[in-house]
Amino acid sequence: MIGVQEKNYKSYCFNSLNYSVIFIYLLFVIFPIIWIVLLSLKTEVQAFANPPLFIFKPNLMNYYNLFVEENFGKYLFNSIFIASLSSIVCLLIGAPTAFALSRNQNKTNQGILIWVLISRMAPAMTYVIPFFVVFSYFKMIDTYFGLILAYSVLNLPLVIWLMRSFFLELPSETLEAAKIDGASTFQIFRKIAIPLASPGIVSTGIITFVVAWNEFIFALVLTRRHAVTAQIGIGNLQKFEGTEWGQMAAGAIVLILPAMIIAFFISKYFVQGLTSGATKG
The missing domain is CATH 1.20.5 (Single alpha-helices involved in coiled-coils or other helix-helix interfaces)
Incomplete structure (x- = not known):
């Protein structure tokens, strides 16, 4: 006892x-x-009160000024559009590539995987200057296409490695049976691998979207006015006259919401995808 x-x-x-x-x-x-x-939710006077105010009358003027005076709605649209399209491009290219690399375990594929991993390990700053020089030559600075291309190149190695781990989890017996029945490699990929790996595709898409959504360096260097993202828009609130701290806080809250909403509605697929690809690789 x-x-x-x-x-x-x-x-x-x-x-x-x-x-x-x-x-x-x-x-x-x-x-x-x-x-x-x-x-x-504070006014400028309340924001700089000492000691800090935790009980006050909230107001939404910072949000109003952010969207009306600072044109933050356009920046927010740019971020959503660019992050979404770059994620789709990465999945369209990365998923077939990862499936091919997961099916054939030879030295050539291993070398490709190592090269992909090394390219992802390099800091983003190492790519900024080459991208800027090339984009300037082809007049792609401050364009949606240019930023989508840059984000896709940056995130594609991540998608390939994540999706490869999910495809390695697929039962080889099912894939071999489909091959014996006469299905082509593309048919196996489209009709069997994609449905079975759908949780992994969703989780990879979320991760890719969040990485593109939070990216700052490329957007800072490769945009001017037309394709400016919300992250740069918040940085622009640091003006010569002073910093709009209330509006910056409002912008930060707005930037948090899309990722939270996406994760909330498809959290089941996200968790299932992460766990299914965590045991092999």
Whole structure:
């Protein structure tokens, strides 16, 4: 009886320690978001009050000024359009490539995979100047096509490696049976591999969209006015007259929402996709 009580006490202490660590971690993660939300609802006087105000009358003027005076709606549309199309392009190219690399485990494919991995490991800054020079020559600076192309090149290695791990999880017996029945490689890919790997495709699409959505360096260097994204639009709130902290906070909240909404509605596929591709590779 004493042994059982001692075991229960140790289990209680261990669980209490775990929950305490989780609570502290969540506090560090959530508190900045709460602070930004409060800042976005304050006037300039309230924002610089000392001590900080946690009880105040909220207003939405920062959001109004952000979209009406700063034309943030156009920047937001640019971000959604560019991130979505670049994600689609990456999936259209990366999924067939990953399927081909997962089916044939030879030295040539291994070399291709290593090259793809090395290209993804290089910092984004190493690509900015070459992209700028080439895009300037072909007059692709400040265009949707140019930024979509840059994001696709940046994220394609990530898509290939993620999708390859999902395709490796597919039962080889099913694929071989389809091949014996006379199905071509493209038919196997389209009718069997794609449906079976759909959770992985969804999760890869989410990750690719979020990476493109949060990208800053390429958008800063390769855009001027027409194709400016929301991330650059927030940076433009740092003006010579001063920084619009309330509007910057409002913009940050707006930028958080799309990724949260997407993740909320397809979280089941996202989690299923991540777990299904986590055991092989």
